[in-house]
Amino acid sequence: MEELFFVGKSVPRKDGLEKATGRALYTVDMVLPGMLWGKILRSPYPHARILNIDTSRAERLPGVKAVITGKDTLGIKHGFVETPRYPPDQYPLAMDRVRYIGEEVAAVAATDEYVAEEALSLIQVDYEELPAVFDPEEAMKPEAPEIHPNHPKVKEPYKNIGGKTESGWGNIEKGFAESFLIREDRFDGQLRTHCYMEPQATLASFDFSGKLNVWTSSQGPFIKRSKLATTLGLPFSSVRVLKAYVGGAYGGKIDLFSHEFCASLLSIKAQRPVKIVCTREEVFEAARHGQPIFVQLKTGVKKDGTIVAQQVKVVNNSGAYKGSGVVVIFLCWGFVMLCYRIPNLKYEGYSVYTNNPVRAPQRGHGAPNLRFAVESQMDMIAEELGIDPVEIRLKNARQKGDILPNQDPVRNCGLVDCIERIAKNTQFREKYERSKSVSKAKIRKGIGMGVSSYFSGSLIYPNASAAIVKLNDDGTVSLLTGALDIGQGAETVLSQIVAEELGVSMDDIRVVAADTETTPVDIGSWISGGAYVSGNAVKLAASDVRRQLFEVAAQELEASPEDLVVKNREISVKDSPGRSISFAQAVAASIAKRRGNPIIGQGHYRTMKDVPAHPSLATTKGRWSDNYAFDAQVAEVEVDMETGQVKLIRATTAHDCGFPINPLIVEGQIDGQVSMAQGHALWEEVLMEKGETLTTSFLDYKIPCAKDMVESQYIDVITESYEKDIPYRTKEVGEGYVSGMVAAIANAVYNATGIRVKTLPILPEKILMGLRKKGDS
Amino acid sequence: MKKQLIELRVNGESYELAVEPQRTLLEVLREDLGLTGAKEACSTGECGACTVLIDGKPILSCLTLAIEAQGKGITTIEGLSKAGELHPLQKAFIQYGAIQCGYCTSGMILNAKSILDETPTPSRDEILKGLEGNLCRCTGYNKILEAVMAASIGKD
Numbered sequence: 001m002e003e004l005f006f007v008g009k010s011v012p013r014k015d016g017l018e019k020a021t022g023r024a025l026y027t028v029d030m031v032l033p034g035m036l037w038g039k040i041l042r043s044p045y046p047h048a049r050i051l052n053i054d055t056s057r058a059e060r061l062p063g064v065k066a067v068i069t070g071k072d073t074l075g076i077k078h079g080f081v082e083t084p085r086y087p088p089d090q091y092p093l094a095m096d097r098v099r100y101i102g103e104e105v106a107a108v109a110a111t112d113e114y115v116a117e118e119a120l121s122l123i124q125v126d127y128e129e130l131p132a133v134f135d136p137e138e139a140m141k142p143e144a145p146e147i148h149p150n151h152p153k154v155k156e157p158y159k160n161i162g163g164k165t166e167s168g169w170g171n172i173e174k175g176f177a178e179s180f181l182i183r184e185d186r187f188d189g190q191l192r193t194h195c196y197m198e199p200q201a202t203l204a205s206f207d208f209s210g211k212l213n214v215w216t217s218s219q220g221p222f223i224k225r226s227k228l229a230t231t232l233g234l235p236f237s238s239v240r241v242l243k244a245y246v247g248g249a250y251g252g253k254i255d256l257f258s259h260e261f262c263a264s265l266l267s268i269k270a271q272r273p274v275k276i277v278c279t280r281e282e283v284f285e286a287a288r289h290g291q292p293i294f295v296q297l298k299t300g301v302k303k304d305g306t307i308v309a310q311q312v313k314v315v316n317n318s319g320a321y322k323g324s325g326v327v328v329i330f331l332c333w334g335f336v337m338l339c340y341r342i343p344n345l346k347y348e349g350y351s352v353y354t355n356n357p358v359r360a361p362q363r364g365h366g367a368p369n370l371r372f373a374v375e376s377q378m379d380m381i382a383e384e385l386g387i388d389p390v391e392i393r394l395k396n397a398r399q400k401g402d403i404l405p406n407q408d409p410v411r412n413c414g415l416v417d418c419i420e421r422i423a424k425n426t427q428f429r430e431k432y433e434r435s436k437s438v439s440k441a442k443i444r445k446g447i448g449m450g451v452s453s454y455f456s457g458s459l460i461y462p463n464a465s466a467a468i469v470k471l472n473d474d475g476t477v478s479l480l481t482g483a484l485d486i487g488q489g490a491e492t493v494l495s496q497i498v499a500e501e502l503g504v505s506m507d508d509i510r511v512v513a514a515d516t517e518t519t520p521v522d523i524g525s526w527i528s529g530g531a532y533v534s535g536n537a538v539k540l541a542a543s544d545v546r547r548q549l550f551e552v553a554a555q556e557l558e559a560s561p562e563d564l565v566v567k568n569r570e571i572s573v574k575d576s577p578g579r580s581i582s583f584a585q586a587v588a589a590s591i592a593k594r595r596g597n598p599i600i601g602q603g604h605y606r607t608m609k610d611v612p613a614h615p616s617l618a619t620t621k622g623r624w625s626d627n628y629a630f631d632a633q634v635a636e637v638e639v640d641m642e643t644g645q646v647k648l649i650r651a652t653t654a655h656d657c658g659f660p661i662n663p664l665i666v667e668g669q670i671d672g673q674v675s676m677a678q679g680h681a682l683w684e685e686v687l688m689e690k691g692e693t694l695t696t697s698f699l700d701y702k703i704p705c706a707k708d709m710v711e712s713q714y715i716d717v718i719t720e721s722y723e724k725d726i727p728y729r730t731k732e733v734g735e736g737y738v739s740g741m742v743a744a745i746a747n748a749v750y751n752a753t754g755i756r757v758k759t760l761p762i763l764p765e766k767i768l769m770g771l772r773k774k775g776d777s
Numbered sequence: 778m779k780k781q782l783i784e785l786r787v788n789g790e791s792y793e794l795a796v797e798p799q800r801t802l803l804e805v806l807r808e809d810l811g812l813t814g815a816k817e818a819c820s821t822g823e824c825g826a827c828t829v830l831i832d833g834k835p836i837l838s839c840l841t842l843a844i845e846a847q848g849k850g851i852t853t854i855e856g857l858s859k860a861g862e863l864h865p866l867q868k869a870f871i872q873y874g875a876i877q878c879g880y881c882t883s884g885m886i887l888n889a890k891s892i893l894d895e896t897p898t899p900s901r902d903e904i905l906k907g908l909e910g911n912l913c914r915c916t917g918y919n920k921i922l923e924a925v926m927a928a929s930i931g932k933d
Contacts, residue, residue: 016871019879020863022814022854026880029813195914197818197826197880247816247880248914280819487878487915664874668920672877675917698823698912706908709918 006499007722010664011506014492015245015485027201027217027244028277035203036065036109038266038276039116040259041123042286043098043105046355046691047132047145050096050105050125057122058108063115066270067123068262069106070095074233080255080324080360085618086163089151090321090358092231092261098127099147099320100357101691102286107262109274133160134691136317136352147320147353156350162318163326163351167333167620169405170344175309179300181384185377186296188759189369191317191686192679193289194362195703198247199280200287204263205273212268215244216260218253220484220524222462225516227256228264243514246486250676251361251735252288253486254324254526284696289686290362291328292317295373305385305392309344312336314370316359318351323358325351328366330617335370335739337405338453338628339415340396345405347620355691361526363673367452367739368680372760375450375743379750388432389449389747390423398453398630400719406615408623411729414656414717418632419451421715422654426634435751444639446752450743451632454736455625456658457529457607459614465534466520466604469498469541471549475569475583476508479541482522483534484514488734489665490530494538496661501542501724502549503566504583520604528732531661532627533605536727540603543725548599552590553581605727629731630717631655633740637748641771644764646749648678652713653737658720658730669733671712675704677741683761783847787812788856796843803827803838806853814854814883818912825911828884829853835891854883857890865928866890875924877915885911889925898929 018024055067070093079088094105106123110116131145138144140158147160154161176182202216212234218224221241229239246253259276267274278287296313314332318325329349336347382392394416402410423429431447468480479498485491495509512519523533550561553571557564563574572580581589590597607626615622636650651674660666683702687694695701722728742760750756755770780795787810796805806812806829818826820839827839830852857864866886869875876882885908892899892907899907904925905918913921 010874012871013874013876015879016876017863019876019882020854020867020870020886021858022812022883024879025813026816028817029807195912197816197824197878197912197914199818246878247818248878250914280821489877668874668877668916671917671919672915673917676914697821698819699821703912703914704917705910705912706905706918706921709905709922712917712919 002724004500004722006496006506007661008659009662011492011496011662013489014495014506014511024245026198026247027203027215028198030203030215030244032203032205032273035273035275036111036270037113037116038107038109038263038274039113039120040104040262040276041106041120043094043101043103045098045127045129046101047130048098048127049130050094050098051128052126053106054124055106058119061115061119061122063111064108064119065272066109066266067106067119068265068269069093072265076231076233078227078231078256079322081322081326081617086322086326087152089148092256092258100355102357103320104258104262107266109266109270132355132691134354134356136315136354139352139354147355160353161350162322162353163329163617165329165333165349165617165620166347168346172309172311172344172346175344176300179308180303181381182298182300183377183381184298185758186294187373187376188294189292189372190760191289191292191688192362192684193284193686193701194250194252196248196250196252199283200253200257200259200278201276202260202263203273203275204267206267206271210238212239212264214239214241214260214264216241217244217246218484219249219486219526220522221514221516222482222521223255223524224260226461228260231256231261232264240517243484246484249486250363251365251526254360281696284701285693286357288323288358288360291325291359291366293328293332293366293369295370297373297377299377299381301381303385305382305387305395307340307342307396310336310342311346314349316349316351317354317356319354319356319358321358322351324361324365325359326617330620331366332370333620334455334624335367336374339398339451341398341402356688363676363735364738367454367736368677368742371450371452371739372743372746376746376756376758379747380756388429390419390428393419393449393451406620406622406624408625410628412719413630414719415451415630415632417717418630418654418656421717422632422634422652425715426652428634432751442641444641444752446637446639446748448635448744448747448751449632450740450747452736452739453628453630454528454732456627456629456732457523457527457533458625459608459611460527462521462523464604464606465522465537466602467534467537467541468520468600468602469538469545470600471545471583471587471598473584473587475587476510477502477504478510478512479538480512480519481534481538482514482519483530484525486525488525488530488669489662490525490534492665493531493661494535497535497538498542501539501546504569508569528734529607531730531732533607535661535730536605537603539727540605541601544601544603545599548601549583549586552586552594556581556586556589627658627729627731629655629657629733629736631737631740633737633744635741635744635748637745637752639749639752639767641753644767646682646762648682648710648745650711650713651741652715654715654717655737656717656719656731657733659718659722660716661730666733667714670714670737673737674710674712674741677738677745678708678710679704680738681742681745681760681762683763685761781844783844785843785846785851786849787851788853798842798844800843801839802841802843802846805843806838812853812855816880816883818880825884825888826881828887828911830887830891833891833894835888852887854887857886864890865931866925869924869928873920873924873927875916875920881911881913885913885921893929
């Protein structure tokens, strides 16, 4: 294999200097001349009819330049998913009905934030309250209030079903009949939220040529452009979404949000730039949180632990609109079937409308809750059968060469390696057995394992990535990519690929990114396909440049292109010192002798090549992804048996991400996910009562702080490689490593205490209650 | 409210400003002086993203009125590098992968500076305790700890 100089190396971030010096501009920092401040009026009711809105007093307030309500819009709905089965269901501003507390009802633009705030208080809205429902099981009952009476829904005997996924194979009854042991459990996830540090923010500027320019804190400009243009009734080409640095997203800034629509429409109406920055309270109360799901899981196994049959029911409380609810019930099917071989499966997933705020993907999108369920039950089964947790996982693990039930080939799979290596590395079996023995210690230690798998890009708009690499007169390189760096390091990783292909340094590369007008389309930083799809597009563009450079150099140096090598912005003839030409000279030669060709390369890439579309969300049929990442994670905890406090001491992640393009960045992704898993498993929860959010600050909703830092260790299981001139297959690292860790923590707590908590988060009182019950019996 | 005339000394420069007394130091730094390195993430003193140094001590500029900073020496992230040379903490944050989205970085680095100014070679626990008021959702704090440790022993 040829030596690599940039790919596979821990190169520092390209945007590090700008961020370390405070110069990086985020949407919240952007200011334009004549800019107005926008504010949004939200519904105080979880479910109500809007009878009348009187904005006249607000409009008369000095300093107010525009006021909008649903009547000022075209009444075009949008949705995270927009398909014939799942048509869009949400207006960007409420029309005649509100369905959750915090739903956007009106917006104003004024000369400053204080005037805008005062104007909101002058808008009179007359509501007629309607009965509301908040719990998904209540909402499914026939007597529940209908949340979307006129919107097409999935035909079901239950009420308020926004979406349903149904899948399966084999013969489930026969499978259970043949099982030695059957377990049935229910596992409940909680409502969590992203806690991106930069709040939702948008600056929109409608210019006199009829173009709408938008800076917004997001996860990719192309999906924002498509949904903004559609809801505003503008051609795509009249909306330009530009890059700003993004202060975290984790799944919470993907599709259209009302403040983006409102800033845009207010700017069109006021003919001035309008900026809306949501307060932290607004983010907690009205922005989208993660998907709370519960899982009913019935598993039949042979005496040796081999899975024979599995029946899974997943119910998602999607909130007042579909959001990504109809996706998460599809994905949960995938997260069931990826890790283990299941000969007979019956899966059903329901996404249920309730009068709660809308939900979005959150890092792992269903996988953390689903794997928590499966992996907890796996340990319970192992214990009943008297086999250890490592053994039962190895027995069922997915293997290289398997064909998934949807016909995706598992080209490479390091799951068995991950499990074996992590067990050895952490001395899992010894520690596990030691903790099981009876102890009277106040602080008890426990160790637990979880495995998971995640896909690496799929086919949802915009489906593909393209890239342009061009040479400058001085021999430096410009990369034009639509990819948006949201902190995951997209610009760094893509630059490493250019540097590798062209033999230039990282500093020789200028990146122009994430601008719908000047950069090619990109799949977006939200479908776990960036390193694979965008990376291969960039690789093709860079190798196109290299090919052109070699043609020119071959002519200039009177050599054959095969004999040329490239390094340090110079092309030279192999084993022929002195025969070389710089990039700058090659560009000049190309322009002079090749009809002005300045050397521009382009590349494009799509996952699963010519597969027409994403798999069916209803039936799971059809191809899903090219590459699947696998991991095994181990948590080591200490539990205070008097207080029930759990401390996560050490987290180990063994992962098959194909190969790491930048190990430093991969480690950072793992650390961040371990931290998110720690909060998810142990304490984070958005508390709501009758549609009202009770946790509206970082004091109420605690996320891990520096003192909670967990020692994080990594084991790389390499299954793929990078070679010049052919596309590579790397796997995702951005969101798959929350899931195994949440499960591992739950299993470690059980190992330490003998208490199995099936409802997240694992709060101290749940452990104490369990201990008391156990003591009583 | 009636504006007051104040003098702010920021990063070694002196600014005379007329500010309404209810405006926070964060607002004045960001909106009047264009120093947007200090960030707002909660506006209630819970996250540390707005941390700046006043006379070398870290303060939450979202909870400090601009008029309270009258006459005091303020350091923001923009004033940390001297003559184009990055502060060792800035270098270490870049080199050790302590930055992801970067939104908490300014406050984190300034708070870390105050820790190192007080205790030049702090222990692991002293660093983590010192930084507990600066929330970061990206990194899990592991690389941040490594960076501060490296900067404290002059390794970059």
